[in-house]
Amino acid sequence: MKHQQFETWILLDTELNQEQQRNLQVHLNQCAQCNSLYRATQQIAHLFRTSPVPEPAPDFSYRWIARMDRVENRKNRLILGATLGGISLATILVLSSVGIQLRSTLVYFPQMMLEMVTLITKWIIFLNQLWDIFTPLFRVSIKLVSPVWLYSVGLSLSGITAAWMVAFFRSRTLQKELLP
Amino acid sequence: MSITEEQWIAEAKNGDKDAFAKLVEKYQKPVYSVCYRMLGTPTAAEDAAQETFIRAYQALDRYDPTRSFATWLLSIASNYSIDQLRKMKVTILSMDNEKHAWLAPPANEPSPEKAALEKEKQAQIQSLLADLPEIDRAAVILQYWHNSSYEEIAETLNLSSSAVKSRLFRARRLMAEKWQQMQLVSVPQVNSTAKRIAHETSTI
Ligand SMILES: [Zn+2]
Numbered sequence: 001m002k003h004q005q006f007e008t009w010i011l012l013d014t015e016l017n018q019e020q021q022r023n024l025q026v027h028l029n030q031c032a033q034c035n036s037l038y039r040a041t042q043q044i045a046h047l048f049r050t051s052p053v054p055e056p057a058p059d060f061s062y063r064w065i066a067r068m069d070r071v072e073n074r075k076n077r078l079i080l081g082a083t084l085g086g087i088s089l090a091t092i093l094v095l096s097s098v099g100i101q102l103r104s105t106l107v108y109f110p111q112m113m114l115e116m117v118t119l120i121t122k123w124i125i126f127l128n129q130l131w132d133i134f135t136p137l138f139r140v141s142i143k144l145v146s147p148v149w150l151y152s153v154g155l156s157l158s159g160i161t162a163a164w165m166v167a168f169f170r171s172r173t174l175q176k177e178l179l180p
Numbered sequence: 181m182s183i184t185e186e187q188w189i190a191e192a193k194n195g196d197k198d199a200f201a202k203l204v205e206k207y208q209k210p211v212y213s214v215c216y217r218m219l220g221t222p223t224a225a226e227d228a229a230q231e232t233f234i235r236a237y238q239a240l241d242r243y244d245p246t247r248s249f250a251t252w253l254l255s256i257a258s259n260y261s262i263d264q265l266r267k268m269k270v271t272i273l274s275m276d277n278e279k280h281a282w283l284a285p286p287a288n289e290p291s292p293e294k295a296a297l298e299k300e301k302q303a304q305i306q307s308l309l310a311d312l313p314e315i316d317r318a319a320v321i322l323q324y325w326h327n328s329s330y331e332e333i334a335e336t337l338n339l340s341s342s343a344v345k346s347r348l349f350r351a352r353r354l355m356a357e358k359w360q361q362m363q364l365v366s367v368p369q370v371n372s373t374a375k376r377i378a379h380e381t382s383t384i
């Protein structure tokens with residue numbers, strides 16, 4: 001069997017069956033390297049297992065409660081601080097924005113009034129001009145659209161056409177009579 | 181898990197710190213010992229163990245009752261210690277012996293010789309662990325002192341079983357090499373050479 005296999009058995013503390021144990025024993029008797037590794041691992045395991053278990057100082061759990069209290073107090077203080085900080089910040093923001101609005105309104109009030117008057121005057125002028133343009137057009141359009149006017153135009157046009165046609169045919173018969 | 185323990189967990193989830201303190205009382209030793217082996221000093225171990233229980237208390241809602249509570253705690257303890265090691269870059273595990281007085285107090289006052297031997301053992305252990313990468317160190321600690329299986333170590337350290345095996349293989353080889361060096365250094369030169377010759381002849 002290979003040297004590496006025994007090394008794995010030794011280092012991983014593998015559970016071995018009887019035959020494997022015999023094989024290992026035979027190899028340990030032949031191979032100084034594995035023998036030395038095996039003895040070192042055994043001695044380390046012995047050292048570890050016979051060493052006293054480290055124990056905390058007495059009243060460990062009381063110290064834990066005290067520490068936990070401190071942690072919770074700190075957390076509560078943080079929450080309180082954050083809440084108060086948030087409220088203060090919100091108040092400052094609201095107050096300052098209201099202040100800015102008030103201030104600008106006070107400073108610009110006369111100007112705003114003036115601009116408003118100007119705007120309204122301009123609108124009145126504009127509407128007046130529109131009125132001047134659209135009133136005659138409106139009047140004319142009413143006349144154009146009037147049916148009486150349409151009938152009279154239609155009748156006079158057909159009268160002219162009829163008169164023109166009569167004159168035309170008359171002139172043709174006159175031509176035939178005069179020219180042989 | 182016992183019924184009382186389930187009750188303590190349920191009460192602690194409702195914000196009862198005293199109920200959780202009973203769990204702290206019960207599991208302080210394994211948690212502390214993982215932290216101590218990982219970090220190497222009682223001061224760091226105390227801090228890490230306390231922090232482990234604080235984190236566990238705060239994360240209690242995320243605890244899955246089908247899993248072992250001990251494994252869950254050790255998982256928090258190992259991962260916190262790994263983070264601490266990485267943060268502080270503490271590669272040398274020092275032993276502060278003055279603060280070490282309470283370490284495993286025996287029933288009877290130990291003889292100076294025995295105390296010196298224990299101290300020597302602790303120093304040897306810490307120097308074997310000191311050279312291992314953080315995660316490998318945690319795996320070794322869980323295997324030797326908490327009798328965790330590969331699967332349990334894998335679950336605790338969030339690794340695959342095969343990754344745990346290869347890490348332990350590497351770690352144990354490293355420790356064996358270090359151990360062999362330590363043996364050579366600690367024994368007088370002539371003696372150790374003689375021992376080596378004797379060993380080599382006996383194994384041939
Ligand atoms: Zn070999």
